[in-house]
Structure formats: structure tokens, C-alpha cells
Amino acid sequence: MLSAHGLACDRGDRRLFSAVDLSVSPGEWLQVEGANGAGKTSLLRMLAGLSPAADGHIEWEGQPIGEARDDYHARLLYLGHAPAIKEDLSALENLQTAAAVAGRPLDEATAIAALRRIGLKGREDLPARVLSQGQKRRVALARLLCSQARLWILDEPFVALDVAAVTQLCGILDEHLARGGMLIFTSHQAVQLAGSGTTLKLSAATPPRAGAEAREVAA
Amino acid sequence: MNWGSAGEFFAMGGYGLYVWGSFGVTAAALLIEVVLVRHRLAAVRRGLRRELAADRDTQD
Amino acid sequence: MNAFIAIVRRDLLLAARRKSEVFTALFFFMIVVSLFPLGIGPETAMLRRIAPGVLWVAALLAAMLSLNRLFAADHQDGTLEQMSLSPTPLAVLVSGKVLAHWLTAGLPLVLLAPVIGLQFDLSARALGVLMISLLLGTPVLSLVGAIGAALTLGVRGGGVLLSLLVLPLYIPALIFGAGAVEADVAGLGAGGHLSLLGALLALGVFFAPWAATAALRIALE
């Protein structure tokens, strides 16, 4: 179970959000919503342990993620804004390297099966350079099929996907949740997922200048 | 006392250029640093005071 | 360990798909070295004297050419994020990247140097010492360079800044590397220089990946 209390995020002098509480239990999903620049990506990066929170703390199975970092990362799959696809490598090579770096090397047959299932049949050996935007996203999403991670944190997983791919991805996410997995994602579109879940709406509640506000109160 | 006259003092036994070049540049450099740092702090304060005054104006 | 090998393999594969970048650095090395006789004059005695320094300085500059790209592409396409989320410590993965950098940017220089050294009328023995000194010294360049590359990641004017940060730190490697060849030419024996170069390498292997990792974490935040 992942839980966070009182999270806050600063960008430069501005506080993007503060006092964010959340928790995700096995089989649950959490959708993070918010306008552009509300700090959705920042929140996901914080939850993944990529950047420190300006305030608050995040716990995985009751332990702060900073303390159980390796254990946490072994159980986490994070797909960021940038899909981590190398243009010069083929889809297969991309998938295999990514899996090896994540500590779970894939044999070729499994990798090819995953790529075929995600709709890249016959394109396994093409360099990612010649694939379309949506196809590149699919290469990244193929990692989900091979993943044993308990917690998935996905930043805009539906972006650049066609209708069929969106349905397929929903199926993959449902399977993950049915297995007792946890899911945190951002999306601009409404998504129908099985299992129970919540939506977290991020909004900038704090004015840009904390000092100015404090003086206003005093006056 | 090493020097008979002021002239002797400034001539530094023929090494005047080098000795005064060293001490002079050092003194100048340290002075310039002091001036620059004072200016920096003064500039920050001025900017902040202006901002705060603007804030008060909008409140009134 | 698997992840380490995967990183080395991936970077070598990427270099193989972009051969031109490797060859550009090599040709840069050759051209810079060939400019010196043109600028100084062709007397062999003089050339023999300046050869170690010229070859080493050129190798240093050539190794620097590719440092800019060491982490930049990974940072941009999100691979670096994935690396830092790997259960394998980031320092190990960074070491893998440094090893791959050396294999593509350092090792070719080591192999090419004796051929270029012929232009400077160096003896076979001196060429051997030159190769050994480069073999020990170019990994130091990659290791120290990785710290600079990580520090200047995503920074304005990163390229020039990188050379400003890294070149002063290259001086010991340059002194011992070129010194080894010079000492050998002068008949003094290169052993002392080479063992010091080896000590630098050991120190670099130990500390540089750690420092580079710390710098990368700053860029990732």
C-alpha cells in the first residue's frame, strides 16, 4: 500500500500544491486530474521517488520510501512523459534493455510476444525512429505486459493512442488491478476502469506570494 | 627604519614599479570588491523595499 | 550486474548505429596532431620532443568532444529516469555508461596513437609506452569527464562550461601520461609515471562514478 500525507510541491518561488493526502491499496486505482501546470507530473515524480517533496511524506507498506528505496523501486514501474525509447534501437532491443535495466531481463520470445500483443506484430525489428508516435508509446507500454511490479505509476498513458489501443490498455490495466496491483495515473480523458478507485483533483490553492498573504492577515 | 626619505621609500631601491604594482593592485582589488559587495546588498534592499511598498499600495 | 551489462551493450549498440560520431572524434584527433608539424616545422628532433605532449593534448580534446552527449540523450528521452528507478544502484549503471564511453571514445585513440606517432618519428619502444600511457590514462579522462558531463546536464552553455570544469582536472593525467613517454625517450624509464597514472585510474574508478551519480541526481530532481 502506498500512502502520502501533506505533500507539497514548489516550483521556483511558487507553491504548486500543498496538503495533498492520498492512499492506494491493492486492487485500487487513483487518477490524478488537474489543469496544465497544476503539478500532476511533479506529483507522480515525487511518488516515484524521483524528486523530493517540499513538504509531507510518502510511505510504501508503512515505510518512508527514502528508507526502503531499493525495495520500493523493485516493486515500482514508472512510465514518464518521455517514453525512454531510443530512436536508433529496434522495438525489441528497446524493450529488452528497459527490462534489463529495471532488473528483470526478458528472453526474446517473451519480449516478442509482448510486442505482438500490444499491436506491433512485424515491427519488432524496425528502429524506433521509423515508428509513429502512437507506436512508440506502444513500445513503452509493452513494458507493462512483462512487468511484475505491484505499483504502476503512469504519466498520461493514453496520450497518442488510437481508440483500439485505449481499449486494449484499459484491459491491461484491469488485469493488473485484478491481480491485486495498484495504479496511479494521470489522464485528460475519462477512463472506465474496473475495481475501485478515486480521483484526486489538483488545484493551485495558494497565492503566489506566501509572504504577501501573511502580511494581509496581519493587516 | 629603512628609509632615509620619502623618495627612497617610493623608489624601493629600484623595484618601485614591482613593489607598488603588487601592493597597489592588491589594495585596489580589495577596495573594488568591497564597493561591489556593498552595492550588491544595497541593490537587493532597494529592490525589496520597492516591492514591499508596491504590496502595501495594493492593499490600501 | 545484468543491468550493468545491458547498459554497456545498449550504449555500444547505439554507437554502432551512429558510427559517424565515433569516427568524427578519431579524425579530429588525427587532424589536430597533424597540424602541429605544419605549425612548428618538420625537424625530426623537435618533433620527437613535442610528440608526447601533442599526442596527449590531442587525445584529451578528442575524448572531450563526445562527453557532451554522454548523458544528454538519456536525460532528454527519459532513460535516465528509468535508470535511477532501477533496483541496481545508479552508480553501477553510470559506471557502465563510462565504460561504454571509454570503449567508443578512448580505446580507438589508444589503438590509433602509435600510427599517428609514426609521423613524429618516435621509436617503437616510445610508441609502446605511449600506448600503455593512453591505455591507463584515457579511462581517467572518461571517468573525470563523466562528472563534468553530469554537472553540466541541462545547463545553459553546457559545452563550454564542461571544458572549463573538466580540463583543469585532466592536468595530472596529462602530466603523467605525456611524462611517461618523455621519460622513456630521455632514457629515464617510464615506470614511475605509469604507476602514478595507474594510481589515478584506481582513484577515478573508485570516486568518479559516485560523484557523477550525485551530480545526475541533482539534474533529475
Added chain:
Amino acid sequence: MSQRLINWFKFASPASFYPLAGKMWPWFAALGTALAAAGLWISFFVAPTDFQQGEGYRIIFIHVPASWMSMFIYCVMAFWAAIGITFNTRLSGMMSSALAPTGALFAFLSLWTGALWGKPMWGAWWVWDARLTSELILFFLYIGYIALTAAIDDPRRADKAGAIVALVGVVNVPIIYFSVKWWNTLHQGASVSMTKAPTMATTMLWGMLIMALAFWMYSIAIALYRVRAIILERERHATWVAELPEMQR
């Protein structure tokens, strides 16, 4: 023990260090001025003429202290860098960046006075002497630190990157010094050393020590003054800044 630690961390907050630095710097400035006066008196009126180098040797009364300070300040920067990395205190990064320009200035002065000393003594403005060469490299290291921290917009990131540069640099300075020395003996460069002059009398040593102390006090005073400016620049949106007495006018 823990009580004392908490006290230290209280002063490590910019809000409480700003007024403290404001109270401290005049004392160091006064001490520096007094020591400089005494040091200058010794260098010009007490120390006798050197029978080998004539009056030209008086340059060492600033050259040697300036070199010492440039090395010492780099070590202090590395110290603050280490503190900043281990305890993640904001003030230590600010201290490092407040010290860097002064350290670079002393490195420059050491080079400048070294050249002016070398011209009459060696007959050349620049000699590839081991000390001067190391000093030049130290100057480059300072420039690298300043350029890197200036190029990063986010001050927190700049501090952390600067801390790594300072630590990597401080590990390298002895290696560089040793390698340059080694290189120098191999090439049989200039062997005349400023501090190993034959008539290194006690008065000279005292003169240099007092000048070094004067530079030291100056460095502390100017760094405290500069760190005040840096604190205000970075904390401009904090409430305590708005409540400062000098902001009320």
C-alpha cells in the same frame, strides 16, 4: 550534545544568520584593518632589506599570504559543501558561493604579485614554477565553480552542483599540486623559491603571518557581508524579510 546541535541548526537558518552576520562583520573588518596596518608596518619599516633580492622581496608579504588564502578559502568552500551535502542545510551553499569570488580574487592576486616578483628576480613575467602553475590551476577551478553556479538558474540546484565541484576540486588540488611538482622537477624548471629565500628571517615570517591573518579577517568580513546579500536575494519572498527593520522605511 543534542541541545548544542539544535542550537547550531538554529543559526544555520538564513533568517537568524542574516542579523548575526550583520553584527559580526564589522568586528572582523576592524580586526582585519588593524592587522593589515601592523602587517604593512612590518613589511615596509621593520623588515630589513634583503641582501640578495633588494627591496623587491617585499612583494612576498602579500604574495605568500594571498596564495595561502586562496588555498585556504577553497578548503573552507569544500568544508561548507560537505556540510551542505550531509545535512542539507541551505546556508552552507550560500556560504560557499559567498566565499568563491574572494577566493578567486586572492588566487588572481597571488598570480599577479607572483608575476611582478618574477620579472626582476627571474627576468620573466611568468615562469612555469610548480607553485605558480598550481596557483593558476586553482584559479581555473574557482572560475569553473563560479561559472557553473552562475549558469544554473535554480539556486538550490546551483548550490548542490557547486558543492560537488568544490569537493571534486579539493580532492584534486593535492593531486594537481603533486603532479605539477613532479613535472617541474622532470623539466628542471625554475628552482628559486620565494619562501625558501636564504635570509628567511623571523621578522619576515611574522610579517607574512600577520598579513595572512589580515587577509583572513578581511575574507571573513567580506564573505559575511556577501552572504547577507545572497540571503536577501534568495529569501525575498519570505515573511521574515518583509519584517526586517531596514525594510520598513
